[in-house]
Amino acid sequence: MTVPGAEHPELVIVPHTHWDREWYLPFQRVRLRLVAVLDRLLTQLADDPRTRFTLDGQTAAVDDYLAIRPEKDGLVRELVGLGRLAVGPWRVLADSFLCSGENLLRNLELGLRRADDLGGAMRVGYLPDQFGHCAQLPQILRVAGIRAACVWRGVPEAVDGTWFRWVAPDGTAVRTRYLPEGGYGGAAGVFAEGGPALVRRRAAEHIRALRRWQPDGPLLGMYGTDHSAPVDDLADLVEAASRPAAWEETVHPDGEENGETRMRLDTLAGFFKGLVTDTAEGFGDAASTVTVHGELRSHARADILPGVLSSRIPLKQALSRAERLVERYAEPLVALYGHPYASQPFLNLAWERLVDASCHDSVTGCGADATADQVAARIAEADDLGRGVVDLVLAPIAATVPDGGHLLFNPSPRRRTEVVTLDLPADRTLVTASGEAVPCQVLATEQTTFADEMVPADDLDRHLRKVHGRELHGSQITAWDVDADARTIAFDLAATSDLGFDVADVRAAAAATGVELWRVKVRTRPRHTVAARVEVEPLALAAVTAAPAAGLPSEPALGPVPPSIAAGRGSLSDLDNGLMHIALRSDGLLDVLAADGTHAAGLGAIVDGGDLGDEYTYAPPARDRVVDSPDEVWNRVLWSGPLTGALESTRWYRWPKHGEPDQGTRAATTVTTEIGTRVELRQGEPFVRLTISFDNQADDHRVRLHLPLPRAAACSHAEGQFAVVDRALHAEGGSGEHPVPTFPAYGWVAAGGLAVLLDHVSEYELVDGGRTLALTLLRSVGLLSRTENAWRRAPAGPQLATPGAQCHGLRTVELGLFLYAGAWHESRLLEAAERFRHPFTTAPGQGQDPDGTPDVPEGGIEIGGRGVVLSSCRDVGRDGPELRLVALTPEPTTATVHSTHGHGDIAMRPWQIMSVAARSASEKG
Numbered sequence: 001m002t003v004p005g006a007e008h009p010e011l012v013i014v015p016h017t018h019w020d021r022e023w024y025l026p027f028q029r030v031r032l033r034l035v036a037v038l039d040r041l042l043t044q045l046a047d048d049p050r051t052r053f054t055l056d057g058q059t060a061a062v063d064d065y066l067a068i069r070p071e072k073d074g075l076v077r078e079l080v081g082l083g084r085l086a087v088g089p090w091r092v093l094a095d096s097f098l099c100s101g102e103n104l105l106r107n108l109e110l111g112l113r114r115a116d117d118l119g120g121a122m123r124v125g126y127l128p129d130q131f132g133h134c135a136q137l138p139q140i141l142r143v144a145g146i147r148a149a150c151v152w153r154g155v156p157e158a159v160d161g162t163w164f165r166w167v168a169p170d171g172t173a174v175r176t177r178y179l180p181e182g183g184y185g186g187a188a189g190v191f192a193e194g195g196p197a198l199v200r201r202r203a204a205e206h207i208r209a210l211r212r213w214q215p216d217g218p219l220l221g222m223y224g225t226d227h228s229a230p231v232d233d234l235a236d237l238v239e240a241a242s243r244p245a246a247w248e249e250t251v252h253p254d255g256e257e258n259g260e261t262r263m264r265l266d267t268l269a270g271f272f273k274g275l276v277t278d279t280a281e282g283f284g285d286a287a288s289t290v291t292v293h294g295e296l297r298s299h300a301r302a303d304i305l306p307g308v309l310s311s312r313i314p315l316k317q318a319l320s321r322a323e324r325l326v327e328r329y330a331e332p333l334v335a336l337y338g339h340p341y342a343s344q345p346f347l348n349l350a351w352e353r354l355v356d357a358s359c360h361d362s363v364t365g366c367g368a369d370a371t372a373d374q375v376a377a378r379i380a381e382a383d384d385l386g387r388g389v390v391d392l393v394l395a396p397i398a399a400t401v402p403d404g405g406h407l408l409f410n411p412s413p414r415r416r417t418e419v420v421t422l423d424l425p426a427d428r429t430l431v432t433a434s435g436e437a438v439p440c441q442v443l444a445t446e447q448t449t450f451a452d453e454m455v456p457a458d459d460l461d462r463h464l465r466k467v468h469g470r471e472l473h474g475s476q477i478t479a480w481d482v483d484a485d486a487r488t489i490a491f492d493l494a495a496t497s498d499l500g501f502d503v504a505d506v507r508a509a510a511a512a513t514g515v516e517l518w519r520v521k522v523r524t525r526p527r528h529t530v531a532a533r534v535e536v537e538p539l540a541l542a543a544v545t546a547a548p549a550a551g552l553p554s555e556p557a558l559g560p561v562p563p564s565i566a567a568g569r570g571s572l573s574d575l576d577n578g579l580m581h582i583a584l585r586s587d588g589l590l591d592v593l594a595a596d597g598t599h600a601a602g603l604g605a606i607v608d609g610g611d612l613g614d615e616y617t618y619a620p621p622a623r624d625r626v627v628d629s630p631d632e633v634w635n636r637v638l639w640s641g642p643l644t645g646a647l648e649s650t651r652w653y654r655w656p657k658h659g660e661p662d663q664g665t666r667a668a669t670t671v672t673t674e675i676g677t678r679v680e681l682r683q684g685e686p687f688v689r690l691t692i693s694f695d696n697q698a699d700d701h702r703v704r705l706h707l708p709l710p711r712a713a714a715c716s717h718a719e720g721q722f723a724v725v726d727r728a729l730h731a732e733g734g735s736g737e738h739p740v741p742t743f744p745a746y747g748w749v750a751a752g753g754l755a756v757l758l759d760h761v762s763e764y765e766l767v768d769g770g771r772t773l774a775l776t777l778l779r780s781v782g783l784l785s786r787t788e789n790a791w792r793r794a795p796a797g798p799q800l801a802t803p804g805a806q807c808h809g810l811r812t813v814e815l816g817l818f819l820y821a822g823a824w825h826e827s828r829l830l831e832a833a834e835r836f837r838h839p840f841t842t843a844p845g846q847g848q849d850p851d852g853t854p855d856v857p858e859g860g861i862e863i864g865g866r867g868v869v870l871s872s873c874r875d876v877g878r879d880g881p882e883l884r885l886v887a888l889t890p891e892p893t894t895a896t897v898h899s900t901h902g903h904g905d906i907a908m909r910p911w912q913i914m915s916v917a918a919r920s921a922s923e924k925g
Contacts, residue, residue, distance in 0.1 A: 010262045011187075011207055012271045013238060016054040016224035017041075018128055018184055019061045021092065023361040024784060024798050026370040030227070031064050037229045038065045042072060045079050050235040054086040054224075054268045057126030058093050059114040060356065080119030086267035088115025088122050089146060091352075092359040096134040097309065097744040098316060098761050099358035100323045101721035101913075102871050102884065104137075107355045108144040122269040125149035125174065128184035130360045132304045135294040136722040138176075139168035139913055148276040149176040150268065152183035153304050154296030157734055162214040164290040169723045169911035170887075175276050176292075179222060181209045183302060187221035191231050196240035203241060203263060220271055221263070238263050295725055297743070300734035305366070305616040305796055309744050309763040310702070310779040312365030312372055312615070312805055317813075318379040319354070319363050320746075320760035325386035326350050328411045328838050330393075332539055332873040335881035336859050338393035344875070346392075350385035353378050366615040366797070368784065369804035394843040397541065400855040401845030403496045404428050404546030407856070410536035411838045413863035413870045414831075417535040419643050419682040420840050425494075426526035428546035432534075433854065438544050439533040441641040446529070450493070451522040460489075460510060460518060467503045472522065477501050484513035490521040498848040531643040533683065536840060538898075539873065540860030545845070573635055575645040575681040580819075582688055584679055588633040588649040592688060594819035598710050598753050603817065604690070605706040606630075606651065606675055610666045611779060612659050612700060614786040615805055616796040617737060618779065620702075622664035625656055628706075630675075638678065646680040659700030661786075671697045687757060687818040687832045696778060699806045703778040706767075709752030710819065713770045717824050718745035719833070722871070722886045722913050724824070729766050736793030741765055742776070748833045749773065750824045757816030757836040777813050780806040825889055830869060861918055862898040867891070868908065879917035887912045897921040 017037065022030055038061075045051050055061055066073055079085035091110040094103065115121030125141040125148065127133055132154035141149060149166060155178050166176040179186060190202040203221075210219045223230065231237070242263045297304060326347065334343040357363050362375045398407045404425050410416050424430060426445060430438035450473045455463055470476045476497035481490045489510060510518065536542040573584040581593040590603040608627040613619030630651035638646040653673050656666035673694055680689040692705065716727050725743075733739030742765045748757050749764050751773055756764075763776040782805060785797040816836040820827035845854075861881070863870055867889025876882040880901070887893050887908040895906040895914075899922040906921060908914060 010264060011203060011219045011221045012266050013187060013190075013221045013223050013263055014054055014266060014268050014271060015052060015230040015234060016184070016222065016268070017056055017228050018224060018226050019056045019058070020226060020361045021060060021064065021356075021359060022371045022374065023367045024371075024800055025368065026374050031068070033227055034061060034064055035068050037227065039069070041229050042075055042079075044230065044232060044234075045084060046075060048235050049084075050265060051230075052084050052265045052267045052270065053230070054122070056093070057088065057122065057124070057128065058090045059088050059111045059118070060092045062087055062118065063114070077119050080115070083120070083267065083270065086122040086269045087118055088112055089125065089144065091355050093128070093130060094355070094358040095130055095308070095360040095364050096137060096721060097132065097746075098363045099319060099354075100327065100746065101136060101140070101886075102327050103323055103354055103358050104134075104140050104721060105143065105884075106351050107358065108140070110352065110355060112144060122267070123147070124268055124272050126268060127151045128179070129153065131306070131308055131364070132297040133295060134721045134723075135725050136168050136720075136911070136913070138166050138174040139170055139172040139722070139911075141174055142172045143913055143915075147174055148272050149174045150179065151176060151296065152179040153302045154298055155301045156292060156296070156298035156732055157300035159290050159292060159301070160213070161290065162210070162220070164292050166296075167291060167293045169294060170909055170913075177220065177272075178301075179220070180213045180301070181206070182222075184222050185225040187223040188225045188228070190221065191223060191234060191237060196237060199237050199241040218271070235265060238265055295720075298732040298734075299737055299739040300732050303735050303737045303792065303794070303796065305737070306740055306742055307613060307615065307617045307779070308364035308366050309742065309761070310618070310776045311781065312807065313760075313776075313778060313811070314807065315363050315365050315372060315375055315379070316762070317760040318376060318383070319357055322379050322383040322386060323354055324837065325383060325390070326354060327872050328870075329409070329841055330386040330389040331875075332411060332881070333390060333393040333409060335873055335875040336539060336861070337397070337541065337857055338389070340875040340877070343389050343392055346385050346389050350382045350389070353382035353385070357382070365805065366784065368800060369802050372804055390841065391843075395846070397856060398843040399846045400852065401543045402545055402847040402850050402852045402854075403494070403845050404850075405430070405845035405847075405854065406544055407843040407845065407854070408534060408536050408542050408544070409841045410538065410540055410542075411841065412834055413538045413861060415535065415537050415862070416835065416840075417533060417684060418835070418840055419531050419533050419684070420842065422530055422532050422842065423844065424528045424530050425546060426528050427549055429549045430530075430532055430544045431547045432544060433542070433856070439643060441531040441643040442528045443531055443639055443644075444529040445526055447524055447526040449521070449523045451520055453520055455518050455520045457510070457516050457518060460520075461507065463520060464503050464507060470497055470499065470501045475524065478525065480506060482506060482509040482513070484515055486519075487515050487517065488519045488521060491523075493522065493524045495844065496846055496848065498850070531641070531682075533643055534840070538860050538862040540858075541856050543845070543854035543856050545854065573637055573647045575640070575647065575679070577645075577681050577683050577685070579684070579686045580681060580688055582679060582681060584635055584647045584649055586633065586635065588630060588635065588651045588677065590679060590688075592817060592819060594686070596819075596821045598819040598821050600708060600710045600754050600817075600819060603707050604677060606653065607704045607706050607774070608653065608655050609702055609704075610656065610659050610700060611702045611781055612661050612664070612786070613789055613791060614781050614783045614796070615802060616785055617789050617792045618702060618740060618742070619786075619789050619791040621659060621666055622790070625666045627653055627655055642683070644680060644682045646678055649677045649679070651675045651677070655698045655701065657698055666700070673698065685832075685835065686828060687816040687836065689814070689816055689836075691812065691814050692777060693810065693812040695810050696780065696808055699780055699782060701780050702776065704774045704776050707754060707756065707773045707775065707817070709754050709771055709773060711752045713752035713766060716743070716749055716751040716764070716766055716773070718743060718749045718764070719747040719888070720744065721746060722888075723911050724888060729770050738791035740791070747837060748829065750820070750829060753820055755818040755820060755824065755829050755832075757818060757833050759814045759837070775815070778807055778811055782806055825867065825891075830867065830888060834869070859900070861922075863895060864898075865895040865908070866893050868893060868895040871913075873918075880919040881917075882915055883918050883921065884913065884915045886914075
């Protein structure tokens with residue numbers, strides 16, 4: 001079959017701009033430029049019906065413009081409706097490795113909805129400048145009804161033409177256009193300056209370059225670059241340069257015999273029209289001979305700038321946590337127990353903030369410090385909105401739980417028994433709704449004293465005026481006492497109180513004694529921080545209440561699995577919960593043994609090396625000074641009990657203070673860095689929890705955690721966006737950057753029998769021939785782009801100072817260690833990751849009646865099936881909540897859905913993403 005247009009070859013010029021909403025300048029300063037560019041562009045489009053323009057595949061630029069120029073709304077809609085201005089399908093051009101898969105789908109939802117509202121979305125998965133592309137993007141695009149993609153970075157060497165077939169892990173394919181010879185700016189120089197003759201010469205050169213990739217068929221000339229607008233007389237230039245007589249002398253010398261070759265203007269949507277059909281896979285011809293499976297992360301054809309995975313790690317931490325808060329807590333609570341009418345506007349705004357933060361120059365951290373600050377604020381807004389919605393749903397239910405008790409929510413679609421940390425009055429213990437004692441372990445006891453002072457009777461009234469109603473020092477008065485013999489006035493405080501209190505009673509009682517000097521005490525009642533073992537049904541709520549401690553065991557027996565988590569003392573400290581045994585060695589490293597016999601030794605070395613690169617690209621000094629041994633180590637037992645045990649190792653290192661770029665090394669001066677590592681083991685958990693904290697005061701370096709594997713690995717397995725990606729020890733090179741084999745992992749990474757459970761998207765590498773996994777904890781750099789970067793040939797942006805990217809201050813990373821024998825998908829790794837990443841959320845009881853009965857609504861949805869994980873549970877206004885399920889398994893599986901409506905089974909192919917209405921799913925079977 002012949003490619004449409006092969007009989008009359010043409011160069012289709014697609015005028016466009018690549019619009020970075022924020023980058024080396026923060027958002028509002030970039031928007032000033034956007035308004036100027038679009039003012040000029042819309043004038044061109046309005047004045048000349050021949051003009052066409054593609055607005056970078058993202059609707060955010062339209063909204064950013066119309067917020068300043070609302071009077072242009074009608075013109076924009078007219079141009080979009082006529083097909084002369086292409087908008088969408090995305091809201092923003094996201095970095096697909098640094099956000100969740102759910103974020104990518106919501107990005108498309110927002111973009112397509114807005115573009116259709118404006119007159120019609122471009123149904124092309126335009127991905128012009130992202131730093132590689134995640135494996136499931138073909139399926140994500142198809143879920144959104146898009147059958148074609150257009151990419152530049154990350155394409156492997158096997159792609160030797162402009163078309164290839166891109167296949168997701170589940171087998172879904174999209175026809176994909178590769179942008180060779182300059183990427184999205186390939187034809188940017190054709191119309192730079194000069195008249196028709198010069199344009200003809202440049203166009204001929206570009207055609208010859210493109211013909212090396214595509215021997216026949218219409219050629220795509222992407223005319224545009226960053227923050228650009230087309231020349232004013234573009235349509236005239238195209239017409240003048242397209243006259244046959246002019247083409248013959250410029251093209252024929254290189255062998256092009258078809259004098260009817262033409263240039264024409266079109267949108268990217270117009271170029272793809274007719275080239276992608278409505279067949280099952282969307283391929284209307286046989287031109288797509290190369291098939292590429294999975295992610296696009298090759299360095300062969302273009303730089304993918306992998307250092308963005310570890311630049312400004314706090315941004316990655318914040319986005320991952322905010323995404324989980326909205327996806328797995330706020331939305332399910334609203335869908336199952338809340339009030340969608342009141343909550344949905346806040347959820348919509350949260351998603352807008354999350355999506356905007358995912359942009360490829362935003363969460364990547366490859367911009368100016370001011371840009372990073374605004375991205376962090378945007379993520380914080382999304383987090384606040386998520387927490388606000390959670391509070392909105394839980395607060396009225398928590399108000400029925402008496403003070404001292406707690407309301408709990410299990411975000412997982414499976415029943416879970418977990419050890420959680422709760423706050424409890426020291427004279428109380430916890431019981432379930434049925435009155436059974438909740439196993440508890442006291443971790444700490446606290447009593448805050450606000451005042452303990454001598455006050456003359458004449459001055460007492462001034463002190464009592466500090467009381468406002470029942471409130472004093474931000475808490476509520478729960479009890480008071482005037483003791484004339486002890487000459488003491490005491491106030492007990494708590495978060496809530498049902499005490500009928502009047503400060504006048506205190507005045508009167510004190511005045512009646514005749515005491516002339518009082519000792520005034522204001523303090524909280526003693527409270528315990530406890531570890532409590534609680535069970536909560538799938539996606540359900542439960543309450544535990546406080547009861548008098550008398551007669552109840554403070555540390556009850558825990559059943560047949562180990563009666564306690566034991567801790568030893570001395571140079572070797574041990575913890576054991578029957579599933580895992582850990583030993584903290586005198587050098588601060590960790591040995592771990594799983595119940596199945598899998599063993600890993602010497603885990604936890606901190607390795608600090610120099611980095612003379614930039615926000616885009618790691619580059620070690622030519623003469624590096626690597627620091628991998630501490631000067632001093634101190635270990636101690638934090639706690640040991642029936643429910644949880646924790647050890648702490650403190651290590652002191654001397655890191656070079658900064659880099660010396662001119663000498664290609666690191667400074668001789670050092671800064672002492674104290675690194676604290678807490679190792680925790682909880683009852684029933686088949687993994688070890690690690691918390692690593694340090695105050696970074698050094699510059700120009702990379703800090704990694706080294707984890708020797710139980711067995712050497714030839715590849716790694718990393719959970720990403722709706723898939724698990726297998727990666728070799730080496731990366732494919734070929735472009736102008738060093739092909740570093742550092743890769744992203746969203747939820748966990750596994751290799752050689754060890755899986756690391758992650759709190760946020762993290763960069764990792766297999767080193768030492770596949771025997772050690774290195775996880776990046778911090779990368780500190782001081783330039784946006786270093787012009788002379790040893791590991792990258794060309795600059796990635798302007799050389800601007802970014803002192804904020806040195807990431808000074810306290811850095812804390814939380815992770816889990818899970819051991820497994822055999823293949824990762826044959827273990828309980830997915831269950832462990834779910835437990836680690838989605839803890840129970842709790843709300844303290846606010847009820848005033850200590851004997852009140854909690855009014856906790858029943859509900860919940862249980863989802864089962866080997867490898868089946870929940871991505872979202874949200875209210876869509878029909879048939880109950882919508883569930884998004886993913887078959888995170890290389891084998892076919894069956895998802896089971898249980899709810900109050902019944903039980904249903906759903907067949908799923910490996911790696912399939914499926915959205916189902918909870919009601920209809922549970923009514924099947």
